Amino acid sequence: MDKPTSKKQANVRTLVLAAEFAVFLAIFAQISIPFGIVPFTGQTLALGLFASIARPKISLSAVALYLIMGAIGLPIFAGGSAGLVVLFGPNAGYLFGFLIYVALVSAVIVKYQRWWQIALANLGASLLQLLIGTIGYALWVHVPVTQALYAGMVVFIPLAIVKVVIVTLVATKIIQRFGVFK
């Protein structure tokens, strides 16, 4: 894939990539498999995938764009939900945790691109995002953190591992073909 030759061109590419990645986030968010009281959504799958193939500016722009689109009311969050109410509701921690997730993974990927490094970065970021989301949920709903940790994090861990495996396999193939998006 061609490298941008100027700062302006890099900015345009960042904007186009951010839009493309935000679309995948929106579409993947609607893919869900019920898993107890917690749905398995494709959202974090897309999140991990794009964080694993792009520099922080691009992946952060994509997540920010996704959150802005959801905030102004486009039904693109999990389950077609949207609006400021979602962004500042019980699930706010999970959504803002996306920014931390992509920042961490992308920062690692810029320097280290071996499959096990991609896997470790995604696993660590995934667990941190779940932790932030769960604490946010517990504080919002006034539920003991220990109870919330089980329902909002422990249940998710096996799914997080499955997602990390898929992300690692797909991301390594994309990096082989396109390199890391700069």
Place this chain on the structure above:
Amino acid sequence: MNNQLFGYDPQDTWLHHLGGATKLLAFIGLSVIAMASYDTRFTIVVMILTLILFKQAKITWRQISLVVKVIFAFSVLNLITVYIFAPEYGVHIYGTRHLLLGNHGYFTLTQEQLFYEFNLALKYIVTVPLALIFLITTNPSEFAASLNRVGVSYRISYAIALALRYIPDVQANYLQISLAQQARGYELSKKAKLATRLKGATQVLMPLIFSSLERIDTISQAMELRRFGRNKKRTWYMDHKLGKADYGTLLVVAGIIVIGIGLFKVNGGRFFNPFK
């Protein structure tokens, strides 16, 4: 394409002719007041209004079936989750306790909890049609222009318009790749085993991502050649000057918002309490 997530559908209705900025402000205003207010009477009135608007927008079930099914499933799941985490939250809000099921233990069912969850369900019925009306009656380019008009940076506005244009493209692409892979013998139907379906899904996912990434250079170079981002401001081909219908709509929406806020004062808070 059937069953899109959402997409603009050009029609000849008064809602389609309204300016993008008007629809955006009306949509955000009504959504916020409907979500903020827990006055059941007010929410029901707004719900009836949105359903009338929905009918007037000439939106067909075929256009929205997928997104409605997904939202319905999540809404039900959300209502169940609310009950599991806080079965006594209604009691806490309304300050009374009318027991229906279970007299001790964690899981009890009260009229207050049911009423609270009914209010939550009403909010979905109000905000979902509003979102769909807005998306289906607004051209993405006009939407970008309207965002820019209400103060959003034109780069962000354009990125959102670009994303809205991509969604139908990605979905059409997905359908093409999916059919091609099924013709090659990959199983994607619900009848197949999970492992087989996952393998089939991977065979769709990889080409879908690759084809999407391959067009990025084409689009960014086309934008660069048109000097996108060179100036601090830009004009919009699809910009819409506000007319009488726009001002009238904004006035009605402002009136509804004022009534909603007024009810906060009448009810002594956001909640209408029929139990006292």
